[in-house]
Amino acid sequence: METTIAQIQTIPLQYYILFCSALFSIGVIGVLAKRNALVIFMSVELMLNSANLLLTAFSAYRNDPAGQIFVFFIMVVAAAEVAIGLALLVVVYRSTHTIDINALNRLKW
């Protein structure tokens, strides 16, 4: 444990922040720019994982394990959410024969 933390701390914190921001931005752009629902879904996961990574980094730097425990919780919830999200996608595909989100334009007033 001590070694892992020491290893993590060999890389300066701002690197983690920059990396995670980059990862998060990629996710955001993916969500905004892509039309494929599956890719959007993956982008969302990317954002989630960038947040996880940052939590771990901070946790290590502050010597506070709570951040890492949070990560476990997030991963559990994310797993559940993935299951539901994929199931929804399957249902959408069954009824529209596409996963292009522009086809899902009937969710309005």
Place this chain on the structure above:
Amino acid sequence: MELISILLLVFPLLGFLTIGLFQKQMNRNLSGVLASSFIFLNLVAAAFLFGFVTASNQTLEVPLFDWIKFADITIPFALTIDRLSALMLLIVNGVGLLIHLYSIGYMKEDEGVNRYFAYLNLFIFFMLTLILSSNYLMLFIGWEGVGLCSYLLIGFWFKDRANNDAAKKAFIMNRIGDLGFLIATFILFTTFKTLSISEIAAKASLMPSGDLTLMAITLCLFVGAVGKSAQIPLFTWLPDAMAGPTPVSALIHAATMVTAGIYLVARSSVMFVLSPVTMDVILVIGTVTALLGGLIAIYQNDIKKILAYSTVSQLGFMFMGLGLGSFSGAMFHLTTHAFFKALLFLAAGSVIHALSNEQDIRKMGRLRHKIPFTFALFLIGAIAISGIPPFAGFFSKEVILTAAFEHGLGMGLIATVISLLTTIYMFRLIFVVFFKPESKELQANHHVHESPKVMLYPMAVLAILSMIAGFVQPPKLFSETQGFDNYLSPVFAKSNSLVAASEHALTVQTEWMIFIFPLLIIALLIFLSYKRFVNNKELVSPTGIQSLFAHKLYVDEIYDFCILKPVTFISDIFRGLLDQTVINGFVNAVGSGTLFVGRKIRLLQTGNVGVYLVLMVFSIIAILFFNIIL
């Protein structure tokens, strides 16, 4: 004894509840009998209490429960029975019982007879609450309650719009007076920190005469009395109240409810004697009302309206008595008036009943052979009210007349004139209705019939009372024992001790003058009236100043012009400007604005998931941005 006084309230309430709740199921003949028997039980209880209070000469206090209790305010729900309330108990229950019985016959054909008796019992309940209350707040409950019953019974035949209007008029006019009563209650509480009538009387008697607070209180109380007892300027509701069934007019609008104002003043006599200004106000208003009421009555053509204005006039006469400080004289006149005015109304009801709801005296005539019993009873009532000895009215009027002459010659003469007006309108009524050649309408109507016994017997009892009630207190000329004064003397002892005895003690010669002089004029008036009306086929329509009285002095029209029109005008402005434009405009603007914005914002809801995502991301960025910045 305490149980009996509680029963007094329980019986009529029970009657109201049973008849009122089961009015759909109850047999229509049963309700009258039931209601009457409850009042009969009440009368027995009242007689018992009367006997007890008279014999033991003590005031019965019956605390029931603490009604309002918080902070330093404690207002108990308690009953007080002294000689004054015992007297009122007898009048209300006695006259009430007779009128209940009469109503069984009078309302026989009416479809709402169950509702009628329920209201009548409710009225008795509230009237007894008013009489028995030991504090001003409880008195106010009864005060409002009788007003409610009056409203319900005036508008009893609610299918006719005019009746509803009359009912509303009575209710609203009374509200004006009630406001005065309420304000008086507030001042009483802030001044004396209690509302108990006896405690207030005890504390007030220590205050100096002419105290300003007392003056304010008594004036406000008198405003209440003016409303309830139909004095100028709030008297116009009483003649309109004749829209109700005739027994109601007899019970509520002649014998009992309208006398509540006199009862209130008599109850608070200590405070009144200590504010001479109020006493003068009462005297002036009573005198003017009595005079105008009598004059208007002379020129009316509706049999019930004549009696109504007569009631207004007699109530004014009682207020004169109060204003002159003769509290027991006013109560005496109240008592005898309850008998003969109830009798007159019931007899008028009998006439109306006989003629199938005809009330216009111009369409009557020569009824004395067709309905001889009613005629006899009506005549007794008329003699009693005109003050012809030895009937009751003479004795009670004599007391007030004497008080007026003791006050001053002018006052005495005015009082005499007022008393003589009674003779004029009553005998005009008698001669036109019972002696004048019958009208064309009447000749065509062959169904004129005497009333059933259930109506005649109660009237006969009232007639007997009207004849003999006066002997309780013969004039001072003939007897040293002043029965009525003695009876009430414990009640008014305190207030009488606070004023100096009248300096104008009358000489025996003057008293004989007061006694003989009016009688001669009464005889003359009856003779003139006979000459004028008996052989005259048509009543001449009034001219000049007479038409002023025939049109009731245009008081209704004046109120219409001075109060109703401006209020309606201002209301219209406020309705148009404030309500329709400003408030309505604002409310509508909120509605249509929401609709407009919604219609625009709705376009954001494209249904395209991509757009939602973009919006979501940017919104989150915006929220974060503002959170960090601000």
